[in-house]
Structures are given as C-alpha cells and as structure tokens.
Amino acid sequence: MIKVTIAWGEHPTKDQVQTYTFNTTRDAEHFVWGANESNGWAEYAVIGPDIKDDKGYVVITSEYDGTIDEYITAVEEGRA
Numbered sequence: 001m002i003k004v005t006i007a008w009g010e011h012p013t014k015d016q017v018q019t020y021t022f023n024t025t026r027d028a029e030h031f032v033w034g035a036n037e038s039n040g041w042a043e044y045a046v047i048g049p050d051i052k053d054d055k056g057y058v059v060i061t062s063e064y065d066g067t068i069d070e071y072i073t074a075v076e077e078g079r080a
Helices: 025-038 068-076
Strands: 002-008 017-022 044-047 058-060
Touching: 002 025, 002 068, 017 025, 017 068, 025 044, 025 058, 044 068
Parallel strands: none
Antiparallel strands: 002 017, 002 044
16 A cells, blocks of 8 residues: 655645555556646645655655654744
C-alpha cells in the first residue's frame, strides 16, 4: 500500500490534512498529478517521505518530510 498525505489549503489546520491510500505507485502518481493540475485553484502540500516505485526511483516528492503535527506547527510559525 502506498500512502500519500496531503495538507489542503494555503494555511492548513490539522483537520485539513488527509491521508490517501493507493494499491500502486502509478495510482498515487496519477492522484498527485491531478492535485498538481488543480494548483492555483486549490493549494496543497505533500507531507512525509518521498514516495518511491519498486525500483527505488522517486515518483512523488514531498514538500515537507515530517509528521502532520510538525507540518502544522511549521505552518503556524511561517516556516512552511
């Protein structure tokens, strides 16, 4: 299972963070591609480690490699 955690909004609160689960990296890539296409209409950040495919190649780059709570604190302090 591939998990992608997204913080929705320009200044998200903890209730605006959602984790999505996918069966394949390809499905996760397509989801993030759709989120990228909405950028400008809907702001978001991927939280957590980069996601790699079966060969070890990074397919989804995280904007913040930390926990949800660390990210929310960083947003509140203006660091993210």
